[in-house]
Amino acid sequence: MEVIIDTLVICGCLVFGGSVIKRLLCSRPWETLPDDVMEMVVSHLSVRDRIRLSSVCKSWNTVPMRRDIPSAPHQLPWLILPQCCRKSLSFYDLYDGKVGKLDLPEPLQGGWFEGSSKGWMIMVMEKDLDSTMFLVNPISGALHQLPSLSTVPSFQNFVETTRWKRYGASRFSYWLVLSTSDITSEQCMIAAFFGDAETLCLCRPGDTSWSIFEVLDANEVIMDLLFSSGKLYALVLSHDKEGFMSAPRTLSCGGHAVELYLVYDIMPRFSDQNEVYGDYIVQLKASLDSHLIESATNGEIYLIHQMQDKFMKLYDDENPEDCGGGGQGEGGGNEEDDYIEGRDDDNDEHDNLEDNEDGGDDIHDMDDDNDSANEEHDNLEDNEDGGDGITRVEEEDRDLNVYLRTSAFYVYKLHPKKKKIVSARCLEDQLLFLSGAGHVSLPAREINKLEGNCIYFATNNHSTLHQREYINRELGIFNLGDRRVKRSFPSVRVSVRTRLSWFNPIL
Template identity: 25%
Template structure:
């Protein structure tokens, strides 16, 4: 019996084969030939949950590793970074890049750099000492950062520092951060979310002050290399958030049942459209969610609301019940939108860290608060990820930046 040559295998069969390869091997395979490169372009994009390290992960390791749960494969993996990668701690992720910080033992200052864990490429960022928040306090590490494109070497980096009162920009390899001061932002406002969309950086600010103007500010920020960044500052006072949740829609639709509630807003670029995502929580956990050892309030996710944002002079929000072919991934800090290739569409996968921090250190929560929220009916599945993964403790979503082949 004569078998057809391997080269005649259909691309979809090649795709199924390549899906079984580890991610780094897929990237290497894409450079072998045009056929393999084309097949790999049709494989679903990996979606990872970055995990906290266990002692067994690093006890015999003298270089930096990343532990993750692959949503598509349903398995835990460890990615060993090149030995040349400085040992540091991750502080954020954007478009396939991690922000990593470490202490410079020569200057005793905190140094940050961007890291592509797949290729091992590192891009230095300005030292923390160039911000007015510079101190030895760990709260200067920016919890939120965003880059303007996957090609980080040519991108603009935006970061929120400290107590969310400072927004700064830079280009990789810049000597200093460009602090966005003098923007006529009220002192009690906080930067809570940032997102690049259609060439513009959008910054969402919140405040308890009901008298703050709802007019959107537009600025042109000049960086040291002459590059201009278009910035739009969107004010969203708490009374406006409350009206979105309670006044425009019935209270019963929200489903709050605790004594107090809180809302975490996110801006996200979803296939070229700017969205506002409201994550709504209350302080009444599901049965079995409570842990008597916890000494901090426990808020559970109750529902989400998603709005399309039109930001000209005034803010215009249109509530959405359909994300088309997109899926949202939300963690404690950021939101990401991706085509629903290897997961459910028109829903929100959300993460909440399965550790809370008390005066005696981190304590695991007996029942994870993460889950999948379905926009069509508002239901939540809380069995995601499974308990074994949740007990590892997870930090955030990460979408690896895969550069497939070099073929046209």
């Protein structure tokens, strides 16, 4: 309670001046703080603090949760953790370094989290051909149903594959974005690409089917989608085109039009350098993930390349399922083997294998007071592995026993006049939060605890080598100044059905 009152005093001082707010608090019981005073105070609070404020007493419940009062801008996002409970989601709060819980509305209990966009979570209720996607605001409880996945032509064939049984919708609904957080607006549109990533799909809230658009040439696939200033940008991987943006084309959905720009990704020169560490051949900078994100400071559109090294297991032909360590390679083979298998001897010796260095940061210390006794929400593993390791591969998957590890990021941006992709080198006063299911950009000057020109990444990184659950260590911070990776987050136990995603909560 004292913390809440102190927060009111501090925020009140910003609005009215210290003497006025102190008089208001001292002259009457704090429960009867006038609504107009509360409204001005609340507008300086983050969503997290507004939720806490609303739980103090009944008389404070209404004003902090009013959607017409804007929250303080540029709050830190939450990292949505892999699901281990079908009735709720756990999240990691960067601000205070704690794990919290979000209860799912009853109609979505049993569904799967697929990502987030503009303050809305994307959930899927899997019922084979009757599978349906939803937008849910876990703060307000608002729920909106999207068209059935059965209205996407390729979905029926996908449901008949073994991938559906193993991965569910996570291998079909790759990416979904909203044009605005206000889904009641006439301008609201939802874009997605599914399945083979060759078809663009659009809908509007209330639609009963997805509108399908064939916008690509042969041998082209969509890598990412972004709405910016009401325009839709699709990042495209093409064998014949790269490094430029197409002329706009107009797509119509539900009587509303949107301009589409195809952004043809630039392909870097992949390294052919291989190194051997114990039982692994490591191909440096062998894989690429590409992301589009809008700058929070100037509205420019950035293209981010996430480079990954590929670790490939060497097998003993007489014992192909032996995933244990053997031999000391250059740089310490046993330590890296422990890293790959999810076994950590709590001394970070495995980091000797990389040029990047781990660094501690107090804001990442885990202190889960609420859920420490609840195994359902014990997703963040503080350098411990409670399982039997990551890999036990079937004979048919031996050639797919690989592990991708983030090694660097490269930053580009779209040149609005030349319609080309140009090198940006740095992010200046920005923070980017990237994941395979949701991105956030923030101005670093507004965030006291974090350093600018950095990329916080949470990679949904799995392959067919994994059991249904495995250890993911692909959470970290990349500094574009010194070009180092810090893996100061604890490891995360994930499953092949779940996704990590940054989420920016709204009321």
